[in-house]
Amino acid sequence: MKIGIMGAMPEEIAPILEKVGEYKSTDIADNTYYEANYNGVDLVIAYSKIGKVFSTLTASTMIHHFGVETMLFSGVAGGINPALKIGDLIVADKLCQHDLDITAFGHPHGFVPGGSQFVETDASLRKLAFDVAKEMGVALQGGTIATGDQFVHNPERKAFIESTFSADALEMEGASVAVVCHSLNVPVFILRAISDTADTDASFNFDEFMESSAKISADFIMKMVERLER
Ligand code: 3QA
Numbered sequence: 001m002k003i004g005i006m007g008a009m010p011e012e013i014a015p016i017l018e019k020v021g022e023y024k025s026t027d028i029a030d031n032t033y034y035e036a037n038y039n040g041v042d043l044v045i046a047y048s049k050i051g052k053v054f055s056t057l058t059a060s061t062m063i064h065h066f067g068v069e070t071m072l073f074s075g076v077a078g079g080i081n082p083a084l085k086i087g088d089l090i091v092a093d094k095l096c097q098h099d100l101d102i103t104a105f106g107h108p109h110g111f112v113p114g115g116s117q118f119v120e121t122d123a124s125l126r127k128l129a130f131d132v133a134k135e136m137g138v139a140l141q142g143g144t145i146a147t148g149d150q151f152v153h154n155p156e157r158k159a160f161i162e163s164t165f166s167a168d169a170l171e172m173e174g175a176s177v178a179v180v181c182h183s184l185n186v187p188v189f190i191l192r193a194i195s196d197t198a199d200t201d202a203s204f205n206f207d208e209f210m211e212s213s214a215k216i217s218a219d220f221i222m223k224m225v226e227r228l229e230r
Contacts, residue, residue, distance in 0.1 A: 001069055002070075003041055003043050003044070003072060003225060004043075004046075004066070004071045004072065006047070006059065006074070007046075007048070007075045008048050008050050008054075008055060008173045009047055009075070009214075011211050012047055012076065013046070013218070014214075014218075015215045015218035016045055016221065017045060019038070019218075020034075020043060021036075023036035024036070028061055029057060029061065031046055031049070031054075033066065040230040041225055043225070044066045046058050050172055052173065052175070055172075056177070056179075059177045059181060060180055063181070063186055069186060069187075070125070070186065070187050071177065071181045071189070072221055073189065073191065074221040076193055076194070076195035076209075076217065077174075078152055078169060078170045078194070078195070079168075079196070080146075080162050080167050080197075084141065085194065086194050086205065087194060087209070088139065088141065088193065089141070089216065089220060090140075090142070090143055090191070091121075091126055091129050091140060091142050091190070092142075092143070092144070092145040092178070093120065093142045094121065096109075096119070096144070097110050098146040098147065098161045098164070098167070098170065099148035099149055115179070118165075119175060125188075125224075126142065126189065129189065129220075131227075132220070132223050136223065138220065141168070143169065144167045145169050145174045145175070146161045146167035147170070147174045149172060151203070152202065153200060153203055154198075155199055158197075158199065169192060169194065171192055174190040178190060192217060194213060195210045195214075
């Protein structure tokens with residue numbers, strides 16, 4: 001079984017590379033992919049760079065070039081649901097693209113013909129996550145994650161995303177990775193730890209908490225990897 005582990009920023013995969021210790025680096029299309037073996041599981045690890053376009057490229061490359069059979073994403077997110085505090089983990093049940101808009105033609109936000117407004121993640125990977133959380137005594141919430149090519153730092157945009165999609169958290173890569181994996185029949189799991197709450201002080205909180213929250217997410221992902229079949 002070959003597992004892909006993606007983040008968007010270097011900080012999101014640094015704790016994972018540290019944990020696997022040794023790896024082989026390969027450069028493809030302006031990205032570096034790190035191949036490693038952890039506990040008998042073959043891993044391909046990469047950060048995509050920020051946003052839907054780069055994360056699409058990385059997810060596709062992991063699947064088509066490296067033959068990744070399961071995709072795990074680890075990173076940080078802006079919290080929408082007030083129950084989510086900085087450092088809390090959220091598992092995406094489903095994701096949407098909050099900035100995809102052909103509503104001029106009567107379609108709902110996030111929808112294009114041939115696609116769907118929401119894309120679901122793999123139920124058995126989600127179940128594994130909740131098993132691991134229970135074992136670790138860690139609180140884990142499931143919910144909807146909204147993805148768009150914007151760092152949201154304003155209450156109006158946040159309110160729009162909450163009311164339009166009932167989203168619990170937002171970020172910039174999850175939905176694009178999920179769409180790629182869904183289209184290519186690769187089970188996908190998206191985990192995020194909250195770094196800010198997408199309000200006016202989002203960039204300050206992000207700078208302060210992104211590294212610690214990224215590590216919370218990465219550590220949890222590695223616990224899951226330890227439980228995956230080799
Ligand atoms: C955005 C990162 C991108 O990969 C999405 C973090 C956390 N809070 C968010 C928010 N709105 C949207 N997304 C997020 N990630 C950070 S850009 C800063 C880059 O600095 C999730 C996320 N409120 C790089 C150095 O200049």
